[in-house]
Amino acid sequence: MGNKPKIAFYWCSSCGGCEESLVDMAEAIVELSTQIEIVLWPVAADFKKKDIEAMADGEIVATMLNGAIRTSEQEEMARLLRRKSQILIAYGSCAYTGGIPGLSNQFPREQLLKYVYHDAPSVVNPEGQDPQTEFHDAGRVATLPIFSEVVRSLDQVVDVDYYIPGCAPNPELVLDAIHALLSGNLPSKGTVLAPDIALCEHCPRLKTKPADIAIDEFKRPHQHLIDPNVCMLVQGFACLGPATRSGCGGACLKANMPCTGCFGPMSNVRDQGAKALCALASIVAGTTNEEIDSALDGIPDPVGTFYRYGLAKSMLRRKVNMEPTLSK
Amino acid sequence: MDDKTIGNGSEEVRIGFFICHCGSNIAGTIDVEAVADYVRTLPNVVVSSDYKYTCSVAGQDMIVEDILKYKLNRVVVAACSPLLHEKTFRAATQRGGINPFFFHMVNIREHGSWVHQDRALATQKAMDMARGAIARVKFHKALEKRREPVRQSVLVVGGGIAGIHAALTMANAGKKVYLVEREPTIGGHMAMFDKTFPTLDCAACILTPKMSEVGSHPNIVLWSYSEVTEIKGYVGNYDVTVKRKPRYIKEDLCVGCLDCIDHCVFKTGNTDDEFNQNLSKRKPVYIPFAQAVPRLVAIDPAACTHLNGGKCEQSCATACDRQAIDFEQKETFEHIGVGAVIVATGFKPFDAHRKPLYGYGRFPDVYTALEVERLVCSSGPTGGDVVLKDGSKPKSVGIIHCVGSRDHQTNRWCSRVCCMYSLKLAHLLKEHTDAEIYNFYIDIRTPGKGYEEFYERLQEEGNHFIRGRVGDITDVPIIPEEEGRMIVRVEDSLAGFVRRIPVDMVVLATGLEPREDASEIRRRFNISCSSEGFFLERHPKLAPVSTTTDGVFLAGCCQGPKDIPDTVAQAGAAAAESLVLLDVGYVEMEPMTAFVTEKYCSGCKTCLPLCPFSAISRDEEKGVAVINPVLCKGCGTCVAACPSGAITQNLFEDRQIFAEIEELLVHA
Numbered sequence A: 001m002g003n004k005p006k007i008a009f010y011w012c013s014s015c016g017g018c019e020e021s022l023v024d025m026a027e028a029i030v031e032l033s034t035q036i037e038i039v040l041w042p043v044a045a046d047f048k049k050k051d052i053e054a055m056a057d058g059e060i061v062a063t064m065l066n067g068a069i070r071t072s073e074q075e076e077m078a079r080l081l082r083r084k085s086q087i088l089i090a091y092g093s094c095a096y097t098g099g100i101p102g103l104s105n106q107f108p109r110e111q112l113l114k115y116v117y118h119d120a121p122s123v124v125n126p127e128g129q130d131p132q133t134e135f136h137d138a139g140r141v142a143t144l145p146i147f148s149e150v151v152r153s154l155d156q157v158v159d160v161d162y163y164i165p166g167c168a169p170n171p172e173l174v175l176d177a178i179h180a181l182l183s184g185n186l187p188s189k190g191t192v193l194a195p196d197i198a199l200c201e202h203c204p205r206l207k208t209k210p211a212d213i214a215i216d217e218f219k220r221p222h223q224h225l226i227d228p229n230v231c232m233l234v235q236g237f238a239c240l241g242p243a244t245r246s247g248c249g250g251a252c253l254k255a256n257m258p259c260t261g262c263f264g265p266m267s268n269v270r271d272q273g274a275k276a277l278c279a280l281a282s283i284v285a286g287t288t289n290e291e292i293d294s295a296l297d298g299i300p301d302p303v304g305t306f307y308r309y310g311l312a313k314s315m316l317r318r319k320v321n322m323e324p325t326l327s328k
Numbered sequence B: 001m002d003d004k005t006i007g008n009g010s011e012e013v014r015i016g017f018f019i020c021h022c023g024s025n026i027a028g029t030i031d032v033e034a035v036a037d038y039v040r041t042l043p044n045v046v047v048s049s050d051y052k053y054t055c056s057v058a059g060q061d062m063i064v065e066d067i068l069k070y071k072l073n074r075v076v077v078a079a080c081s082p083l084l085h086e087k088t089f090r091a092a093t094q095r096g097g098i099n100p101f102f103f104h105m106v107n108i109r110e111h112g113s114w115v116h117q118d119r120a121l122a123t124q125k126a127m128d129m130a131r132g133a134i135a136r137v138k139f140h141k142a143l144e145k146r147r148e149p150v151r152q153s154v155l156v157v158g159g160g161i162a163g164i165h166a167a168l169t170m171a172n173a174g175k176k177v178y179l180v181e182r183e184p185t186i187g188g189h190m191a192m193f194d195k196t197f198p199t200l201d202c203a204a205c206i207l208t209p210k211m212s213e214v215g216s217h218p219n220i221v222l223w224s225y226s227e228v229t230e231i232k233g234y235v236g237n238y239d240v241t242v243k244r245k246p247r248y249i250k251e252d253l254c255v256g257c258l259d260c261i262d263h264c265v266f267k268t269g270n271t272d273d274e275f276n277q278n279l280s281k282r283k284p285v286y287i288p289f290a291q292a293v294p295r296l297v298a299i300d301p302a303a304c305t306h307l308n309g310g311k312c313e314q315s316c317a318t319a320c321d322r323q324a325i326d327f328e329q330k331e332t333f334e335h336i337g338v339g340a341v342i343v344a345t346g347f348k349p350f351d352a353h354r355k356p357l358y359g360y361g362r363f364p365d366v367y368t369a370l371e372v373e374r375l376v377c378s379s380g381p382t383g384g385d386v387v388l389k390d391g392s393k394p395k396s397v398g399i400i401h402c403v404g405s406r407d408h409q410t411n412r413w414c415s416r417v418c419c420m421y422s423l424k425l426a427h428l429l430k431e432h433t434d435a436e437i438y439n440f441y442i443d444i445r446t447p448g449k450g451y452e453e454f455y456e457r458l459q460e461e462g463n464h465f466i467r468g469r470v471g472d473i474t475d476v477p478i479i480p481e482e483e484g485r486m487i488v489r490v491e492d493s494l495a496g497f498v499r500r501i502p503v504d505m506v507v508l509a510t511g512l513e514p515r516e517d518a519s520e521i522r523r524r525f526n527i528s529c530s531s532e533g534f535f536l537e538r539h540p541k542l543a544p545v546s547t548t549t550d551g552v553f554l555a556g557c558c559q560g561p562k563d564i565p566d567t568v569a570q571a572g573a574a575a576a577e578s579l580v581l582l583d584v585g586y587v588e589m590e591p592m593t594a595f596v597t598e599k600y601c602s603g604c605k606t607c608l609p610l611c612p613f614s615a616i617s618r619d620e621e622k623g624v625a626v627i628n629p630v631l632c633k634g635c636g637t638c639v640a641a642c643p644s645g646a647i648t649q650n651l652f653e654d655r656q657i658f659a660e661i662e663e664l665l666v667h668a
């Protein structure tokens, strides 16, 4: 092995899809493995935390970390890997913008725990136990990480060098990123490693979108037949393509589903959800409250629609029940 | 986000802050010294001071001197509304030698001292707002105002007395005028009157010379029987499309000999004569009245046998030895460019059917005032004989004021001219018939030169004035004198009892209303209207003939009811405003417009339908949106909507707004 660049993969609050995307690189990853040394990959290889701790700071050339940060353990690992790595890459939507787990920021921690351990219909918990961070048994102590108040994106916890967007990222983007890494051909720090232009630019359906588009009814994709050649918005499906970075190859649209926004916003946009909402709201037909309300009825869960992947990193971030105070 | 131009480039940001007492308007509620002391501690603030009246010459000089003394490159003034003094302080900033857009204004009066009472909290709020402004102004950029040339021509829409006067004024000043009138002749309502109050001078004698002058003026292009169908562009550069309806006459051949009318197969009229308020009939080939301008006949396609597909020998055409009649004529469109527009589309009289208790349409001898104007006119349907439908002369006449005015069931406004024209008609009817004349009024309103004197004269002439709103008109008699007559029932509010006055003729002094198509016209010319539907002036006192669209002006009754003297005065004012625009020769465009950064535009088309000023188009080749800076008014709609953040608006850039909000909300 010797002086091949050391690379680490790690996962935090995630579904495993990002790991899958690494495996999806297929032969490419085998070929890559001759050029790099993988020093950590919990899903595929048996390395321990202490192996990393034993390394010198900065010894790892790059770490690709997927998943959002919800627990104390994830935070600890993020800090450790940050210290040991020259380059830290937030891999996938959850690490980048909080992802699906970030939607839980709509509820206080206590409410989440109560539901999951007591109220959910599938729960069997006759003693009414709550999870504990410590458990003592015959002089031994078992610990569980602390479940924090909110979900955070990786860069809300540690300094991040690059972002690879996607839920999950597609192999081409990842390969490009690794090749750039190996050749030292990296863009400026903080760059999102995907084209800085919205998906519509590459969408074959764009030509069917009229200049005076106006939506009088939003429809939900599972309730209707979708024309595979016509712009989703023209058909009334809330497509986030206009507000979402391209680079995915239009995978969802190829599968005849509207874009749900997983690649996040363009570099000029602070808050993808707000922008998507503004854009779609501006093209709602109708002038009376009733007409507008009835069009919007087709979007029963606006946060889940516009902030599906980005709530944690958005300007909204979380729901708080706090009295406003006048200070100073 | 790439940081193109923070400030002047890389130089250090040096901010001067000035807070105004506005006498006690601000300082009475806000501790301005404390705010100045606080702002002095903020990053990049080099000087911070308070002054009694910052907008005064001395106050402005202080800003200029401090810019030079402290080498400032940003200025923030906390004072009144930017609407009032942003221009003043931008100019002062410029005099200090820096670009005027490195200035920002904080409104601590309307948003502060005037709406708060708690001194401590108001002072705190002023500090927060100032801190926001200090944070924002760092990101300001130098901006330039654009200049666009102004076309040396004007469009006047509507050829009533308002449009006529405005057109002549402009034309006499040497400007090219296009006058577009919907009807076959200009003249509007005034052409229908016999006499005008309060001088009782003959309407035709004063109007028709002006009409002919319009017709022959070398600087005026008169398009009657025409309408504006589209207007695009912006102040100084409007592109207008005018539809010219077919009048089935070759205008260049017709000399107005009227032989065709004499030779029409219809020997008498076969259709209602609108000019005579349908009190007489006219032929399908006609001229609205003898002095019509242009003096051209028109053929009414609804009344002409031939144009209705019927068999007709077309004797009119054969009678014309100039072969001017052309049944094949189609509508045509003219395209013109103008620098300014004067809208003078006038009013419509209130529809008397809407007050059914007054019996209009039910009793034959209930007339509207405009009908009576025609009846007393010597060129009217009866040659000036005031006779009832049965041919007899009325012995007593009731004139009901305020029909469709000052009435919560119809129109709440006062129509301003009805009292006076009722007095005029009372005088003329008395002169023509010697009948007893009863005026039923709520109040007599005579605010005009010579108007009250005219009222006194009418009282001396023995007219009766009964104060009270008429309840109804009935034909059910209760005493023999009422037999076969109409009885006006009114509560006499001075005497305190209900009167029944039998009359032979009733005149309804109908009020003035916006035209039916006012809202369509309003949209076409992109102007606003007030709640009652008259076109809205930009400011009721200080910009009475301007509109919210630059370069579009108002004249006459389309803006609200008024008499002829006021109409003419307003038309003169609208012409003067247009002349200013044309004579300056260019328009300065505010730079707070939006622009698209091509490389970020995905061409998603979201913005295209949104611009209220049609400033956005699509470059099909590049697949991107393009904003015409000249049309953009900086409303920000597209900026908010662009999901790519590809649209930036000068002075409202994200980084400016966010910097301001973040500092404002530090305590939140």
Ligand SMILES: Cc1cc2nc3c(=O)[nH]c(=O)nc-3n(C[C@H](O)[C@H](O)[C@H](O)COP(=O)(O)OP(=O)(O)OC[C@H]3O[C@@H](n4cnc5c(N)ncnc54)[C@H](O)[C@@H]3O)c2cc1C
Residues within 6 Å of the ligand: B157, B158, B159, B160, B161, B162, B163, B180, B181, B182, B183, B185, B186, B187, B188, B189, B190, B193, B195, B196, B197, B198, B226, B227, B228, B344, B345, B346, B347, B348, B349, B369, B370, B373, B417, B421, B424, B515, B521, B555, B556, B557, B558, B562, B563, B564, B565, B567
């Ligand atoms: C019964 C009566 C008696 C009156 N008597 C007097 C009086 O004695 N003295 C006095 O001072 N005032 C009098 N007035 C008020 C007077 O009529 C108005 O002040 C005057 O006519 C207003 O002129 P104008 O040009 O604004 O409108 P108008 O006279 O209504 O002229 C508007 C013109 O615009 C044209 N037009 C409308 N829409 C369009 C369009 N879309 N495109 C092109 N052209 C269009 C119309 O055909 C018309 O020719 C009287 C009013 C009434 C109702």
Ligand code: SF4
Residues within 6 Å of the ligand: A199, A200, A203, A204, A205, A206, A209, A230, A231, A232, A233, A234, A239, A240, A241, A242, A253, A259, B604
């Ligand atoms: S809105 Fe969606 S479907 Fe329509 S052009 Fe854009 S990406 Fe394609």
Ligand code: SF4
Residues within 6 Å of the ligand: B596, B600, B601, B602, B603, B604, B605, B606, B607, B608, B624, B625, B641, B642, B643, B644, B645, B646, B647
């Ligand atoms: S909304 Fe933005 S990205 Fe879409 S076409 Fe307009 S400028 Fe381009």
Ligand code: SF4
Residues within 6 Å of the ligand: B593, B594, B610, B611, B612, B613, B614, B615, B616, B627, B631, B632, B633, B634, B635, B636, B637, B638, B639, B649
């Ligand atoms: S800012 Fe307003 S006026 Fe300007 S282009 Fe955008 S929508 Fe049109």
